[in-house]
Amino acid sequence: MKLVSAYIRHEAFEPIRTDLLELGFPSLSIMEVKGSGRQKGITERYRGAEVTNYLRPKVKIECVVASSDVQTIVDTILKHARTGAVGDGKVFVMPVEEAYRVRTGESGEEVLQAHPGAAAGVG
Amino acid sequence: MKLVSAYIRHEAFEPIRTDLLELGFPSLSIMEVKGSGRQKGITERYRGAEVTNYLRPKVKIECVVASSDVQTIVDTILKHARTGAVGDGKVFVMPVEEAYRVRTGESGEEVLQAHPGAAAGVG
Amino acid sequence: MKLVSAYIRHEAFEPIRTDLLELGFPSLSIMEVKGSGRQKGITERYRGAEVTNYLRPKVKIECVVASSDVQTIVDTILKHARTGAVGDGKVFVMPVEEAYRVRTGESGEEVLQAHPGAAAGVG
Amino acid sequence: MRPTVETALSQIDTTWVIVAAILVMFMQAGFAFLEIGFSRGKNVGAVVAKILTNFSVSALVWWAVGFGVAFGGAASIAGDSGFFFGYGHTLNPSFFTELYGTETVNGPFSAFFFFQFVFCAVSLAIVWGTTLERIKFIAYPIYAVVFSAVIYPLVAHWIFGGGWLSDIGGGVQDFAGSTVVHLTGATGALAALLLLGPRRGKYGPDGRARAIPGHNMPLFGLGVLILWLGWFGFNPGSTLGTAEGRFAEVVIVTNLAAAAGVIGALVTSRVLQKTLDVGMIGNGAIAALVAITAPSGYVEMWAAPVIGAVAGGIVVGGVLMFERLRLDDPVGALSAHGLAGIWGTLSCGIFTSPRLASFNGIGEEGLVYGNASQLAVQAVGVVAAFVLVFVLSFATFGLIKAVFGLRVDEEDEAAGLDIAEHGMYGYPEQFIPRPELEGYGAAPAARTPAPAPHPTRQEVPAT
Amino acid sequence: MRPTVETALSQIDTTWVIVAAILVMFMQAGFAFLEIGFSRGKNVGAVVAKILTNFSVSALVWWAVGFGVAFGGAASIAGDSGFFFGYGHTLNPSFFTELYGTETVNGPFSAFFFFQFVFCAVSLAIVWGTTLERIKFIAYPIYAVVFSAVIYPLVAHWIFGGGWLSDIGGGVQDFAGSTVVHLTGATGALAALLLLGPRRGKYGPDGRARAIPGHNMPLFGLGVLILWLGWFGFNPGSTLGTAEGRFAEVVIVTNLAAAAGVIGALVTSRVLQKTLDVGMIGNGAIAALVAITAPSGYVEMWAAPVIGAVAGGIVVGGVLMFERLRLDDPVGALSAHGLAGIWGTLSCGIFTSPRLASFNGIGEEGLVYGNASQLAVQAVGVVAAFVLVFVLSFATFGLIKAVFGLRVDEEDEAAGLDIAEHGMYGYPEQFIPRPELEGYGAAPAARTPAPAPHPTRQEVPAT
Amino acid sequence: MRPTVETALSQIDTTWVIVAAILVMFMQAGFAFLEIGFSRGKNVGAVVAKILTNFSVSALVWWAVGFGVAFGGAASIAGDSGFFFGYGHTLNPSFFTELYGTETVNGPFSAFFFFQFVFCAVSLAIVWGTTLERIKFIAYPIYAVVFSAVIYPLVAHWIFGGGWLSDIGGGVQDFAGSTVVHLTGATGALAALLLLGPRRGKYGPDGRARAIPGHNMPLFGLGVLILWLGWFGFNPGSTLGTAEGRFAEVVIVTNLAAAAGVIGALVTSRVLQKTLDVGMIGNGAIAALVAITAPSGYVEMWAAPVIGAVAGGIVVGGVLMFERLRLDDPVGALSAHGLAGIWGTLSCGIFTSPRLASFNGIGEEGLVYGNASQLAVQAVGVVAAFVLVFVLSFATFGLIKAVFGLRVDEEDEAAGLDIAEHGMYGYPEQFIPRPELEGYGAAPAARTPAPAPHPTRQEVPAT
């Protein structure tokens, strides 16, 4: 099992979510993050003083899937998140050792995604 | 060392925190996330137009513990977070390679939890 | 590749970011978290009732770097985040298996940080 | 025909009454923001819809029915003319037809009509703070109809309009309505609360109250300040004119009481709660304003700080007490309008000065001037009003509960009234995840050619 | 010399007109908060800057030019005296110099000047709600100059000031400006909108409208309540005095209409939208107030709820319609001020009573009293005003677009007007990451000796 | 006895003064929201508690002592009657007992009392904006007592009440209190600031100022608009009556100045800051209103835009200057009330017209009419007031600092005054983690049988 963890632009999320759902991956979590990368800061002015901002709002997607599904997820994200401009973000893949579904207490790959076939393909 | 990472309902947090504290695991972090799983969207109406929401608010708990303590943490979370209804969430376990306590600069399993016995049990 | 994941005080962030930038590590993400550790709760009073707070605001830094750079990052964080008082936080290191730059679709260590030398040092 | 001084005086009086009524009308915003401040962020749009709806139902029903019941004649129980109020209509004689020198509706009498309407609307607004965050929307218009057609008009008639309570003794003294307006509203609130129960999560299984803090103290403060402002119409406007500049004295009396109420609540909060609770300080002002409402036309200036300070203490103690009694009243209306309304009405029996009893021609001086009988009259007024309003309100809310249900279901309460009853959050950016709120993904065609959405032009590669 | 009753009456009238004007002035806050509530959080500081700037430009230009064009004489097209208004200046004769019995500017006439100014400012404020969240700041002062010097004064002159529209038939009836003020503002808004286009992301590539919910229903509600308050200056103040207490009747008429508008919108929203849309309910109040503005001095009380309820229905239907027509109007001003302004003006032709037509000495009774001709006159008034304002506004905005551009670029629109045009967010804590906002890291020297920043003293090690 | 025209006039005047006073009272909300908007979100509930407390202390102390010192006689230094003000009490003769034709307190005189009180309360409110986000609560009531009993009454007596500054030359011209009210407040603020120091984190170790942006520009805007509204009571009410409709002229003068102040600040902000700073634009309105306060009764309309525009420039320059001087003034009161107050007072010496100097019977015409002496008199007034207020305020704050400490400790400042001094955040949902705020976990028994808390009924399994 792997965690696919992506930092992307907000407006990329909706098509990603839609595609993943169609592909049988409804389950994911997102959170608001602020990121810095290859960008200059923005300087804000207020009553004669200034404050500079180097961080930009991004959304982080966390999606745990069976190892065999990682590439599908990554490709879907890359496809929709790319605008070609600086700030498109990064995707990372990390190992996950165990997974539990709280509702039932079950564990293992089959708890990962709602779509029955999603984990089935893992063999 | 492992990171136990759980996406659960907000109202489950307080009993989990209380139990973990009693068991000697006071140290954890939480963050607000929005998740989707096996749920239909909610449609909001506003001045003749609509917007649909597929994501629901959840809280994510991140708790790094010694490997030998993982099951205690997972069990505590499962016990309190279960309502039996869709949306109860998931718990994942991930490997952690090193840990540092900022205050002292120490590293290793003994920095993980305040309770001295917590890491001591790891042997 | 590793993810350095640090829970620290808000006011420590700015010097850390500045130093990391100078060292060639501009890329990182942060998020607001609430954490508990070795601290008593705060009791709030409101119209005759009370509510107790055990969690304190912290900022979490997530920074993925080449394995050879981990120590630099950790040291930089430890250096600036330490006040010596309870609540300074923790730093964890976790394995990362793959990384993609969304803008280009490239993968591998060289996508991690803007600074060309940063990953180059990995060899 | 050359205009007479009487014409001029009538126009001045009409001007003042209308200005005062407009100030009282604005108290609707005061109640709205006091309630919004004390609500959680998920229940705030509902307050806006509620206040507009109640005020509107009340306006129409008061015009059609309520005014006639309250002021359409001097019978002992209810008035019986003035329905569907309009210019040129004829009214049955009452104290007010005499005061205005006409039984035919004209301009100045219209000012009186409107002034009395905004009082009814204030009384109705008071009912709902206690029921915040869980009552169904349908309860508002139904109760508003009954309240504005029957409940409030009856009380108003009994005390203000020449009904039986203005006949016992020298008459119940309630200058601007500590009982008529405020106790009435709070009693309606109590009836609703008993049928409604506390908010979900307010009391743990151990029975201990849990704080459910209001989400916005600045907006609460706005509410308090607007109410304070409005009270300068409420009490001084109840002179119904400008004769001898009496209304200016009432302004001072009102303000001194409110000020003392703030200090009284501040001190009591410090002593009982070990903190300076912002909500309690604001409640102190409101409670003192409620308390001084009845005596504002009857007492000398020196009595005002006393009455106000006691009210400030009462409201803090009352809120703590109701909290223990498991009467979950998010805004403290039972204390600020109920207990303080009772205190204010009774305080006439203590502090009314002979000069002002005779100036108003109602009742007698109070206890400190050596006369105990007025206090008894005041007590009768309080009890009569409470019983009437409680019975009618409990019956109305009981009926609503039986037919429609009074309370949203648990899921809706957890989600908040805004999304559950109004289709959208009051603060969408707080509740809808940003990617879903913006969702330009719905527009992929538009997206591709669009430039990368850098927040500003300055966002360019640094390297 | 002993003062006369006439002196007293003049001073009363002046007092009422000034009080009314002050209430109308405060409607600026109403528009500001209605717009703020309906905006996203990234565009809210800009509204504050905008409203202050427009009101200010308008004040200066009205004083220098606008008042003279509108009220500086009784010519058919425009007035021609009263520029750079000041005490002791001489005015060309008009209805108003007669009313005030002076061609030399004095105190009472100054009250009239100010009352008319705040109307101009309201009309200008109406223009901008439709253009929210995307128009460039530079457009405000330029259009404000043209609007306050020419556009509004011409309409005001034609209908209020003795111009040609007050001469056709018995004159167009527009008591407080459903057409002069509200339709004018909405027409300016339409002209701007046609040149501006919808907000980014409002319509997907499939053409379907997407909800862009306003960020704050409480502040929207504040706006509505302040506007409602201000309308008690707007309509009743248009009596320009207190004679016979007529203004008190206008107060009631205004309030009944607004109340019916809320109910009308509530019901229509429930039927068409299957929810109780908070914004629509508020819009219902505004639309009804707009509609009753023209007839408020001409109709009997019973007609007010009818006029208001229809307006409440119109505004909901109108908002849904404009949404489909891809006319992106975030606040619904085209419906609430445009459609309802037209309805209100026409409704005089239906409901004006003979008593009040003759009291005002303008026009005749309406359709329900058996006279159809006034309705035609009203229609001419609407069309003439619309054409004049649309042509001049479209030309002005077209010029601004050609010279400066009317719309911020895509990046700025995405980032929000606050940061893009005003250098700082209106809610910095919502948009700037907390570590960067606080950034004590900039002060390492100060940091080292500082105690760990525990939020309170109670934060001590538990072990 | 038939009422006389004089009675009618007295009642009109009383009505106007009371209405004006009520508008000025509401300025408390203006100050509250201006300060709230300019504060960080962790310090907002404290502002509500503060404003209510100060206004209340001031009300009681003014009634008991302050009024007597200010207006209880015409001695050169202080008045000596009118303590514990009440109906029927006897006052020592002064300009005002003559004006009202009575030495015995009655209704109209009560209006005067209240009007003067709200001025004192405004002056006190001005003090605290500068001390935001770090001063201890205990400082408020203590300073409020001294301020309302001694400091403000002395200045008011000297200039308004017949004291020595009304005797030098033809008297200092300060129509509504640019010096008496505004400079006094700002001077108190300066004294407090010198003892208090800048907010934590305002100046880095490099000495450079860091922006600490206020959290809410809409609420700031609300504050500005309410203050603007209130100023229509402040200046025009200072006519103390309606004679000749003079107050309507003052309304226009006030509004033209404010408008020019907005434009002045807008332009200056664009030039000096390269942006259109929302806070500066609002400050421009305030500064211009402050500046026009003294001359509003003395200058012709044409002078108002000049005075206002200069004030708008001054406030922007002043804010930038004080920022460099390490005088950390979060709301810009030193500039908007201090510098602009001085400018306004001096501007009488420049622009006062002969007509109005003689109408008021105070002082002479100004520089532009060829007379330089009044400017000197004005300067004396400014200096005298500044010295008096500074010395007394510095002593009072110094004493508070010595006994209680003036500033919360570093931890409390970091955590915010709301939680540190009032036991709860002003925006709990922003600061308390949601699971802890809701915490139904505390109710496990209740939890088990409860249905899963889906936000709405629509949340059902999709598969």
Ligand SMILES: Nc1ncnc2c1ncn2[C@@H]1O[C@H](COP(=O)(O)OP(=O)(O)O)[C@@H](O)[C@H]1O
């Ligand atoms: N190494 C990293 N660790 C953590 N987050 C990163 C990292 N690199 C990029 N990010 C996240 O991705 C966002 C976009 O990164 P950026 O460097 O602008 O992308 P690129 O240069 O590849 O176009 C950043 O704002 C940050 O949130």
Ligand SMILES: Nc1ncnc2c1ncn2[C@@H]1O[C@H](COP(=O)(O)OP(=O)(O)O)[C@@H](O)[C@H]1O
């Ligand atoms: N594979 C996953 N990756 C990341 N987050 C997940 C995943 N599965 C579930 N979640 C999180 O858990 C929440 C509840 O999931 P849900 O699918 O409703 O649970 P279940 O179907 O097991 O009852 C989601 O809202 C999401 O935040």
Ligand SMILES: Nc1ncnc2c1ncn2[C@@H]1O[C@H](COP(=O)(O)OP(=O)(O)O)[C@@H](O)[C@H]1O
């Ligand atoms: N084991 C852990 N897992 C997750 N987060 C942790 C852990 N330990 C500490 N934290 C985070 O670090 C913050 C500071 O921890 P604390 O225990 O106060 O540090 P210390 O005791 O080492 O000074 C906590 O508020 C929490 O956010």
